Amino acid sequence: MTKYWLFKSEPNTYSIDDLKKDRKTHWDGVRNYQARNFMRDDMNVGDRVLFYHSNAHPSGVTGVATVCKKAYPDFTAQDERSHYYDPKATKDNPIWVMVDIAFVKKLSQLISLNELRNYPKLKNMILLKKGTRLSIQPLTKQEFDFISELKI
DNA sequence: GCCAACGTTGGC
């Protein structure tokens, strides 16, 4: 069954334009157990992804992507030179995983966090709940469809 | 297992 997700990224680090240029990328650097578990346990090839710019001006949804490779070890956790290095990660116990995502489309206009807050249909979105900082969040099909069709 | 201290996220 297709599932729906929201991925946050700081555009300074990796933007929708970077993904458009690269066509696909590995989603490295997730160091939160809940987000990891979503990737490891629930994500499958073909799942749909909303691409969200965080720490941006403004922050908001900027595009759509799709999962194109199931979870596998995040090798940056074992690379001492990486910003994402985790000394506890080993070959036998990589701890952290990543998936690959592929570019689908960039929205004609960013849908800002403020705009999202205005839609009653989205009032239960995890993103809009106070205090949630999860960088990978599940969406309902209704949420995904509604948002991805707001701007062509 | 509790919880204070610390680090991080991310909107503003």
Next chain:
DNA sequence: GCCAACGTTGGC
């Protein structure tokens, strides 16, 4: 840059 909210760490 500020700071609220949250997750993690580590002493006990």
